[in-house]
Amino acid sequence: MSELGRHLKEARLQKGMSLDDVQEVTKIRKKYLEAIEAGDYKVLPGSFYVRAFIKTYAEAVGVNPDELMEEHGNVPAAPVDTTMETVIQKRSRKPETERNAKWLPTVLMWTFPVLILVVIYLYASNSLNKPESPTVDSADVTSEQQDPATQQPSPTAVGGGVAAPSEPAGTAEATAAPTAAPTAVPTPSPSPAPQAVTVTQDRKSGKTTIYKVSAPSGTPVEVKIVATGVSWLEVYKGENSKGEKLSFGNTEAGQSMSFTLDAEGMYIKSGYSPATDITVNGETVTDGKTSSRLLLELDNTGASAGGGNDTGSTDDGDESQDSGTEE
Structure with a gap:
């Protein structure tokens, strides 16, 4: 080797x-x-x-x-054939330049006639679609305005001036009617604040640290992982790596992923814990190790999480089953 x-x-x-x-x-x-x-x-x-x-x-x-x-400088270097690459580039560029020079005069020659035809067509279309202005008979307008027989004198008010037109009875009654008072809108009472989600370290099983997540029934529990560097990360639904795979692979700085914790629990394996920030509803979860294995168990009965006995191994099949061993 x-x-x-x-x-x-x-x-x-x-x-x-x-x-x-x-x-x-x-x-x-x-x-x-x-x-x-x-x-x-x-x-x-x-x-x-x-x-x-x-x-x-x-x-x-x-x-x-x-x-x-x-x-380790004993790795064979990759061969680089710069001569052949230069020849291939020169041969591929020359025909392309010649083709462009050949077709350019032809394209220019046909462009101008086409543009002229388009301008003529647009001008003709606008002329045909322009609406005609209506013609007014000047004789009719003059006779209507100057015929004194058809003019009705305006009623004169007492003391001079023009009397205001009388309003219909219905309109006067509507104006005199009092305005209805606005209906008061009841102010909604503030709803009670939701109970907080608590995370408590419960026990250890082999290399896995088990946490109890207590939340009221129906309250969503968000598990968020933010990467600050490169780390091997595995996330499974359930108690170990045999459950449904949610994430698998290397992380990158700035990468963020979010999951919802349910009754099945969630198993998280981080190859380099300092590069992965794990939070449950904003509360940081860490076992202080360089390489972590965490199991989150949801307790949605609202009771506070307390200590308990080891219910079984949650590690992968190829890891130690000793519940007192830590990394």
């Missing part, structure tokens, strides 16, 4: 990952991962893939690939 392969293997074991886990994250076949750890680069399909696979493997287990390559 090479020093580089030993370094990657130790980092993988420290993360608690198997080769199958790394294969699922990186999409690199397991036999290539085994060859990298053994230092047998002949198994890989080419020298270019050696460095690419090592870099991807290192990022998956939380190792800086540049520092790893610099520390």
Whole structure:
């Protein structure tokens, strides 16, 4: 086994990952991962893939690939054929330039006639669709305005001026009617404040720390995980990793995910706890370890969480069942 392969293997074991886990994250076949750890680069399909696979493997287990390559300089370098690349680029660009120069005069020649036709068409359409202004007979207007026989004198009020027109009886009654008083709107009484959700460390089972989450019945409990760096993270519904998979893979700085805790509980495994901030309804949950395994159990009866006996192992099948052992 090479020093580089030993370094990657130790980092993988420290993360608690198997080769199958790394294969699922990186999409690199397991036999290539085994060859990298053994230092047998002949198994890989080419020298270019050696460095690419090592870099991807290192990022998956939380190792800086540049520092790893610099520390172990026995990795074969990928071949670079700059001459062939330059020739291919020159050959591909020349025909494209010639084609553009050939078609440009033709495009310009047809563009201007088309634009002229479009302008003419738009002008003709606007002229045809313009509505005609109505014609007014000046003789009718003059006779209507100057015929004194048809003019009715306005009634004169006492003392001079024009008398105001009389209002109908219904209108006067409506005006004199008093305005109805506005109906008072009852002020709603404030609703009681909801009871708080409490999180209490209950017990330990092997490497798993179990927390009781007490919440009133019907109150939603939000589990939020905010990543500040790279860490291997697994989230399952239930008591262990055999439940429904909710999240699986490496985290990135700034990544945030949210889940709802129900009666089945939630099992969280963090390969590097300082890079994952886990909260339940805003309350931080941590066991103070570098690599954490947490089990959240929902108690929606409203009773406060207290100590209890170990009801069973919640760790993965390949981990210790000793309830008093901590990492």
